[in-house]
Amino acid sequence: MRALRTALRATLLAAGLGGCREGVLAAAGPIGDAENQILWETFGAMLLVVVPVILMILAFAWWFRASNPRATYRPDWSYSGKVEFSIWIVPLLLILFLATLAWSGSHDLDPYRPLPSDRKPVRVEVVSLDWKWLFLYPDYGVASINELAVPVGTPVDFRLTSGTVMNSFFVPQLGSQIYTMAGMQTRLSLQADQPGAYRGLSAQFSGDGFSDMGFTVRAVDAAGFAGWIAAAKASPGHLDNAAYDRLAATHAAAAPTRFGAVDPGLFDHAVAAATASAHRPMSATNGVMCAPRRTQGTL
Structure with missing residues (x-):
């Protein structure tokens, strides 16, 4: 019950964030749009791992429950080629996808790279x-x-x-x-x-x-x-x-x-x-290497 109340509060707070229109998700330019696309593509790639894992946990817990007579008890089982293939190929594909995304994004969104336009910057x-x-x-x-x-x-x-x-x-x-x-x-x-x-x-x-x-x-x-x-x-x-x-x-x-x-x-x-x-030598700044404290008033 306590966990349910916490989840409900979090859901209500998240719903309230829908009115926030000043963050990175409310992009208003080509760079912001491109960064949003990378964010959502990365989020989707993570869901490809998270969602199947959650579903498998629920499925295993349901199938191997004590009251299921069809669940086979195999204490000596140790290897499956299909399982080995799946647990290796999926992470490798995800890493390849994320690496490609990071490589292309780093070059396409290079801050020193001029934006294509027919207008003078x-x-x-x-x-x-x-x-x-x-x-x-x-x-x-x-x-x-x-x-x-x-x-x-x-x-x-x-x-x-x-x-x-x-x-x-x-x-x-x-x-x-x-x-x-x-x-x-x-x-x-x-x-x-x-x-x-x-x-x-x-x-x-x-x-x-x-x-x-x-x-x-x-x-x-x-x-x-x-x-x-x-x-x-x-x-x-x-x-x-x-x-x-x-x-x-x-x-x-x-x-x-x-x-x-x-x-x-x-x-x-x-x-x-x-x-x-x-x-300047340290003695010239009284040894201060960070920003001075705020002075009174404003300009």
């Missing part, structure tokens, strides 16, 4: 900071904090780094997560096929402000994206190297902010600044 440079995300649009000369606008149906080529500790850039509905590391660059190609506002987050614990590292991805049509860029250009903020250094030194969460002017090469400055910081 939008370039976005990403810098993870304590505890916020900085997005640079080098082709438009604007930037934003914790707000990312992308045109629907157009690939977005990300170039990512960290101005502080290691982090992880992740938009669950669009697909792959990828790490950001100080003094290094990673790349990622994503695309939103449906308009909407998608939640982005950090998937890597990075300090006591880690939970504040959320951002919004606004997928809009071409006119909406042009309007967002125009609104960003009209913003009064100017992000130059000195302003970036002050931003990186402020270890606090930040509200969504836009900058109407950005110095060229700011992303390279962020990489170089993090590289120089990483090569």
Whole structure:
């Protein structure tokens, strides 16, 4: 009875999750769709093992019950060619299937691989900071904090780094997560096929402000994206190297902010600044090798 109540509670909780539309199962782009397909194919392969095993357990328990006179008692039985064949061939086929799936998926979903499209990709440079995300649009000369606008149906080529500790850039509905590391660059190609506002987050614990590292991805049509860029250009903020250094030194969460002017090469400055910081002696940082504690207030 206790197990039944537990199972009932779990079923009711799982049913309630049907309203959650922000996770990886609610894919809104080609990468997310491909990853969902791999997930379900892997799940199906596991069911090919789990379901027959459960059915055999039930069948054996029923057939070899004490009240069944037709069940043959064979204490000296030790070998069956059919059984040996089955218990070896099925796992081998599953391993071959999963290996093929992993191999093809690893190449097809390579984050450095550009997405096929007849549209010119939008370039976005990403810098993870304590505890916020900085997005640079080098082709438009604007930037934003914790707000990312992308045109629907157009690939977005990300170039990512960290101005502080290691982090992880992740938009669950669009697909792959990828790490950001100080003094290094990673790349990622994503695309939103449906308009909407998608939640982005950090998937890597990075300090006591880690939970504040959320951002919004606004997928809009071409006119909406042009309007967002125009609104960003009209913003009064100017992000130059000195302003970036002050931003990186402020270890606090930040509200969504836009900058109407950005110095060229700011992303390279962020990489170089993090590289120089990483090569300072321990005495220069008081021995601190992780993200500083949160400061009071927000930007």
